[in-house]
Amino acid sequence: MLLSPEEWEIVRLSLKVSGVAVLAVLPIAFALAWALARGRFPGKFLLDGLVHLPLVLPPVVTGWLLLILFGRTGPAGAWLERWLGFTFMFRWTGAALAAAVMALPMMVRAIRLSIEAVDRRLEGAARTLGAGRWHSFATITLPLSVPGIVAGLVLGFARSIGEFGATITFVSNIPGETRTLPIAIYSALQVPGSEGAVTRLAIISVLLSLAALILSEALARRGAARGFGGGHVL
Amino acid sequence: MSFDVSVGLRLGEARLGASFRSKSGLTALFGPSGAGKTSLLNMVAGLLRPEWGRIIVDGETLFDADEGIDLPPERRRAGYVFQDGRLFPHMRVRTNLLYGQRLAPRGRRLMGLEEVTDFLGIGTLLDRWPRTLSGGEAQRVAIGRALLSSPRFLLMDEPLASLDVARREEIMGVIERVRDELALPILYVSHDRAEVERLATTIVAVER
Numbered sequence: 006m007l008l009s010p011e012e013w014e015i016v017r018l019s020l021k022v023s024g025v026a027v028l029a030v031l032p033i034a035f036a037l038a039w040a041l042a043r044g045r046f047p048g049k050f051l052l053d054g055l056v057h058l059p060l061v062l063p064p065v066v067t068g069w070l071l072l073i074l075f076g077r078t079g080p081a082g083a084w085l086e087r088w089l090g091f092t093f094m095f096r097w098t099g100a101a102l103a104a105a106v107m108a109l110p111m112m113v114r115a116i117r118l119s120i121e122a123v124d125r126r127l128e129g130a131a132r133t134l135g136a137g138r139w140h141s142f143a144t145i146t147l148p149l150s151v152p153g154i155v156a157g158l159v160l161g162f163a164r165s166i167g168e169f170g171a172t173i174t175f176v177s178n179i180p181g182e183t184r185t186l187p188i189a190i191y192s193a194l195q196v197p198g199s200e201g202a203v204t205r206l207a208i209i210s211v212l213l214s215l216a217a218l219i220l221s222e223a224l225a226r227r228g229a230a231r232g233f234g235g236g237h238v239l
Numbered sequence: 240m241s242f243d244v245s246v247g248l249r250l251g252e253a254r255l256g257a258s259f260r261s262k263s264g265l266t267a268l269f270g271p272s273g274a275g276k277t278s279l280l281n282m283v284a285g286l287l288r289p290e291w292g293r294i295i296v297d298g299e300t301l302f303d304a305d306e307g308i309d310l311p312p313e314r315r316r317a318g319y320v321f322q323d324g325r326l327f328p329h330m331r332v333r334t335n336l337l338y339g340q341r342l343a344p345r346g347r348r349l350m351g352l353e354e355v356t357d358f359l360g361i362g363t364l365l366d367r368w369p370r371t372l373s374g375g376e377a378q379r380v381a382i383g384r385a386l387l388s389s390p391r392f393l394l395m396d397e398p399l400a401s402l403d404v405a406r407r408e409e410i411m412g413v414i415e416r417v418r419d420e421l422a423l424p425i426l427y428v429s430h431d432r433a434e435v436e437r438l439a440t441t442i443v444a445v446e447r
Contacts, residue, residue: 126325129286132312133319134388135342144338148329 008205011180012189016209019185022097023165026104027112027158034109034157038116059171060110068174071103075175099176100183104168108161115160119153120146152225159221163214186210241392241424242266246282246292246302250275257445258292264440265418265425269432274445276428277322280394283426284319285312296392297424313342318390318423322397324377326369332380333365339388349389349421359383359413375406382413392424393417399434407434414438 008016037056041049059067075082075093085091093099123146131141169187176183178192190206193199241263247256255275259266268276281287283294285301293303301310318339326335336352356362359379369377378398385393398414399407415438418425429435435442 126321127327129281129284129312130319130321130325131327131338132286133284133315133317133394134339134384135313135316136338137311137313140342145327 008209009202012202012205012209014181015184015186015189015206016213018097018181019166020213022100022104022185023162023168025098026101026165027108027161029101030105030109030112030161031154031158034112034161035116035154037109038113038120038153038157041113042117042120056113057110059107064107064168064170065174067106068103068171071099071106071171071175075099075102093176095176095179095182097182100168100172100185103171103175104165107168107171108164111164112157112161115157116150116153119150119156122153123149155221155224159217163217166210166213166217186213240295241297242283242426243295244279244283244292246279246289246294248278248282248287248289250278255279256292257443259441259443261424261441261443263422263424265414265427265438266441266443267427267429267435267439268443268445269429269435269439270445271447272430274447276430276445277396279445280319280396280426280428283315284317284394285310285315299391316343316389316391318385318388318393320378320381320385320393320395320398322400324369324374324381326372326377326380326384328369330369331365332361332367332369332372335369335380336365336384336387339384343387343389347389350386352387355383355386358386358416373406374401374403375409378402378406378410379413382410382417386417386421390423392426395425395427397428397430399429399431411438 037052040046041053041056073079075085077083077086077092077094082092082094085093093102127145127149128141131145136144167187168185169191172183172185173188178184178188184192186206186209190203190210193202193206240260242259242261244260245258247254249255253275255278257275257279268279270276278287282289283296283301288309289302289304291304293305294301300306300308301315302308327338330338336355340348340352350358356365359382361376361379361383364372364376364380369380372380378401382398395414399410402410411434414425417423418438427438
């Protein structure tokens with residue numbers, strides 16, 4: 006299947022936006038998953054709700070909240086521009102931020118489940134063998150949560166590739182910066198006679214999602230063969 | 240004096256308290272299931288914090304509520320053999336065995352890998368994954384892992400419970416050799432009278 010240079014650019018941009026989004030948000034997702042799985046603190050219920058909010062809010066509202074926070078006059082946006090000369094507005098980084106916020110709940114869920122599935126008695130065994138807290142975390146807990154981290158990355162990536170509402174509300178529809186696959190498909194649909202482009206981009210979307218799922222299954226099976234928990238990611 | 244333990248803890252409604260002293264050899268904590276024997280081992284290992292009392296092993300104070308001493312588990316150097324083996328599922332047998340050795344203080348090595356595998360007859364298992372081991376094999380690897388961490392004493396929680404008669408005999412022989420040849424103090428939990436009478440130098444009755 007042959008794509009035009011503009012269409013390749015759209016695919017490349019989508020991969021960049023989603024890839025950067027899930028990798029950048031992974032440490033945050035892990036920290037939140039850890040706090041929710043293991044932490045005992047007041048306000049845990051509230052944090053749980055906040056993390057899951059993008060999952061249930063209309064994406065347009067999430068985009069609007071991002072605009073209020075990170076817009077040029079928003080508290081975070083003004084601070085970033087003033088002190089770092091950096092802005093998310095109308096840039097691909099803004100699309101990545103929107104994608105990351107939308108991917109966060111799915112990533113936290115997947116990682117949290119796998120942290121909760123780690124047998125804490127194994128950590129105790131590691132401690133009696135001379136491992137401090139950090140070493141026990143790095144050699145026991147972290148490797149045993151890898152299936153959840155992989156699942157989180159894949160789910161988050163799939164969610165990011167499909168992200169539309171929050172992105173277009175937050176950073177608009179700018180070719181080469183924020184026009185990712187779904188937004189490009191939507192834009193093409195507005196132009197008479199571009200059915201070919203719509204079909205090609207839609208097929209690319211299907212292939213990307215499928216590839217992500219197959220990859221995650223393969224990784225999970227390899228993990229299961231090595232004695233990690235369950236052989237399925239989803 | 241090997242073990243000098245006097246501790247107490249409230250676990251929900253129940254109060255768990257124990258006080259015993261023993262000389263070298265194998266000290267058996269003997270009593271019915273549910274009497275809190277495993278909790279006592281966990282307190283000595285540092286995995287469960289007593290509310291009062293003190294724990295002294297081989298002259299070193301591991302815990303003393305009044306003095307505010309509470310060594311973390313990694314500094315107590317207990318070789319804990321759990322009832323279920325508790326091998327790390329994502330590591331091969333060799334890596335499991337070496338886990339504690341790498342963390343043990345240098346110059347205090349009790350035994351090397353080859354010595355331990357010969358001693359326990361587990362040389363052929365080194366490249367296997369824990370889930371492919373039989374109960375007896377897993378228990379021997381667990382004992383090996385504990386020995387390789389160069390412990391100052393061993394804690395054993397019903398290490399024969401999940402084994403058939405032939406395997407029990409075999410592991411009992413191993414435990415006797417650890418007791419006699421390595422001369423490590425052992426705190427051993429069991430509810431089996433015959434087992435305790437054969438292995439123990441000191442018997443502590445734990446009641447519900």
